[in-house]
Amino acid sequence: MDKLTTRVQASNSLLCVGLDPIGDDAQVESRLAEVIEQTAEYAAAFKPNLAFFLSRLGGVELLQRTVRRIPSEVLVILDGKFGDIANTADHYARFAYDVIGADAVTVNPYMGDDSIVPFAREGKMVFVLAKTSNKPAHSLQDVALTQGGDLADHAARVAQELNDQYHNIGLVVGATNSDTMARMRSITPQQWFLVPGIGAQGGDLEATLRAGLRSDGQGLLINTSRAIWQALDAEAAAKELNEQINQLRPIGV
C-alpha cells in the first residue's frame, strides 16, 4: 500500500497498464518489452493477466521475464482472480509473490476470507472482486440480500473489515456503472479500487472519477489494456490517458 501511494505521487498517475498479450509467440515478448518501456513513466501499476500467459507454451517463464522488465518502483498486480482456500491459497500466494515477483494480486471472494487472507502478506496488496465490469445473463453480484444491498455490497464490506485488520486490501470495481461506483465508495471511503472497464468496455472516465475518487484525488487505479496494447504509439496513448485523468481530479490536496 505504501509502495502504491509513493508511486502514485512520484509518477503523478492513477494509470494501471494492463498486459493481456495477444498475438504470435514470436512477436509477443518484444511487444511486451516495448509497452513496458514506453509506458512505465506514466504508470502507477502494471497488471499482467495470468490467463494470457498460461495459454502459451512457456507462459510462466514469459511472465517472469515480463515482470523483471518492470521498474521496481512500479506496482505489479498479477491479475489471477485467485479463488481457493487456506493451504491451496498459500500455494497461489507463493506463485504470485515468490515465483512471479508480483506486489499485488486480484482475488475472488466466493469462498470467503479463507481465500483472501493468505494473500494479505505484509508488503503485498490484495484487490478483492466486488463489482466487475461485465454484465452477464446470470449475475451473482447483483442478487439482492435479505440483509440489504446486493452481493457486491456484501463483498465490499467483507473487504473493508479485512482491511481494518490487514491494511492492504483493496477492491475491484468496474467502471461500467457510476452509481455502483458511488455506492462502493460510500461503503468503503478509504480503500483503493482497481477499475477495469474504461474504454473498450464502455465505461465513462469522467463519471467514474467523480463517483469513485477519494477527496485527496486518489483511491482509484484506472486500468487500460487493449487501448495501449493496440496503439501504434503506446507512449502517447498512456501519456494522453494519464493527462485526461489528471485534468479530472484534484491533485495534491
Add this chain to the structure above:
Amino acid sequence: MDKLTTRVQASNSLLCVGLDPIGDDAQVESRLAEVIEQTAEYAAAFKPNLAFFLSRLGGVELLQRTVRRIPSEVLVILDGKFGDIANTADHYARFAYDVIGADAVTVNPYMGDDSIVPFAREGKMVFVLAKTSNKPAHSLQDVALTQGGDLADHAARVAQELNDQYHNIGLVVGATNSDTMARMRSITPQQWFLVPGIGAQGGDLEATLRAGLRSDGQGLLINTSRAIWQALDAEAAAKELNEQINQLRPIGV
C-alpha cells in the same frame, strides 16, 4: 459427461483422486507417478490442483507430464477454480484443455455465466462452485437472498440452467454438511457433483452419499487428496475407500 459415465461404470467407482503434490521437487514427480499407477484402477477421475503445481519452478511442465501419465479413459479434472470472463476465460480454457490436456475444470461463478460458458466446450465438463467445504468467517455462499435460499442455492440454479443448454455442467458441493448436500440435490436432481471434504475436512461419507446420490447410485464424485497422497500404500487406500463407497450405494439400478 459421456466419458465420466462410461468410466464410472467401467471402474465401478465414484472415486476422484486429488493430486495436490506436496514435498520436495526431487521426489514429487515420482510420487505423482506412483499414486497414479497404484490408484488408476479404482479412480473414476483424477483432480490435479493447479496451485500446487504453479508454486513450483517448472510446475506447468510437471502438470503436463502428470496428466500424460493418467490413462486416457480416466477423467482429468483440472482444479483451477477459474473465474474470469469472456476473452480471458477463453485463454484459461485453452490452457486447461489444449496446453494441459484436461477433460474438465472447476469454475468460480462470481462473475456470472460469462465466466462459465467459455469452458463448456463439447466433449469437456465444467464443475461450478456452489457450496464449498470450508467454513470461513465471512461466508458469501451462506448469505440469504430476497428471492429465497442462499447464494449457494442461486449458484446451483445458474449451473442447472446452463446445464439445460450445454449438457456438461456439474457442481462442486462440499461434504461437510449433509443438509446442504440434500438441498443441492433437490435443486438439481440429475447433475454430477464433485464432492471435496471427505476425510481430512471432516465430512461424513455415509451421510454425504445418502443425501447426494441420485436414484441410479451415481451423480457424486467423492474426492480424496491427502488420505491417498500420504498413505504408505496408496493402492490399498484407494481400493478401500472405493469399497466403502460402493457398499453404501445401490449399484447398477
